[in-house]
Amino acid sequence: MPPRFVTATMLGWARCDHCGAINRRVTRDRCRCAVCGATLPRVEETAQERRVVWALLLAAFAFYFPANLLPVMTVANLGRSEPSTLIGGVIHLYVVGSWGLATIVLVASVLIPFAKMVVLGFVLWVSGTRRRRWQPVAVRWLRWIAWLGRWSMVDVFVVALLAAWVQFGEIAAITPGAGTLAFAAVVVLTMVATERFRPRWLWWESDFDGT
């Protein structure tokens, strides 16, 4: 029975991940894109590449704890200095009365970074098994986290702006804390991991099942 779907790999073609050109007659020796010269994707590299993504994800997860526990910035006000954490900032926004912004920051800086890592872990797990039932879910969620990725950087920018603006010596000064760097590491590592994950890993297993 012929396969229901024809993929580029079955035909010996490869679409370049970088420039999008379709290359034909791709072999072990001819594995560079004819247009831009980038290395073309190969099925044999999937296992190795997946391990790289797992490693990046674990690194991101390791930074999640210092990001939440260490102060993201220290506000010095008339001699008093108050270190504040991520959750503390959200509570402050609620107290001030900016309910909308507080919710945005809570979701964007505490819940979403964690959810992104959990989802990427789930997608990686699905790509390693042959559970076809989860495939559509994984595809959809992967798109969500790829889109969301960069928006978590908003906290890093807020701290950077506040630290640069609020420099009034004795009266008021804001210094960034170690938590901000750890948080940036979480966001950047998750972004790099999501970028390195190739959605076709979710399909290749079943493409070569003969189903």
Place this chain on the structure above:
Amino acid sequence: MPRADVVVCPECDLVTRLPKPLRGKRAYCPRCGAVVWRSGVPFRALLPWVVTAWVLWFASGVQPLAQLELFGQVTEVTLWTLAAALARGHETGLAAIVSVTTVFAPLALLLTYTWLLVPLWRRRTVPGIRLLLRYAHWHRHWAMLDVFLLGVVVAVVKLGDMARLLPGLSLWAFVGFTVSLAVIHALFDWDRYRAEWLACHRVS
């Protein structure tokens, strides 16, 4: 070459034929739903946007984004000196992240789009196009102008009760720059660009 209407899904590797006639702005992969085709505009139409983006880029850097006033003291920060101010306070890591995402990556992206248009205009290829084709998609993730703008809004609200904030002209230029880069990105048709560039490449 494969036929022009045959596309390979960038996400699931499926080979499909585009529907005929092509309607609307996008075509999707029948298996995984990824975008396999986007309608673009002639590259001529991009030129005014690129020029606008360059003007706004300069305008967004030379003046302060906003001034902060507290008991008669004023501090101000421009887009280009933000990273420098952080580096002075020994926040090198933060300075690196901020400068890459708000200054260097957007500039690299704008330079890329500008340089890519040169071979189509001169009708012959110029050096570096291969390299740009290879890394152009990289800058898109790391140019975080829209995210930075949200950051400005949050920072302004946080400071609201503490000090007086006067938005500068550069802030509006920055908003315009963000919009024009997004427009260029949305209108740039990579598939057609590759085809037209290869034609120039073979001629020259």
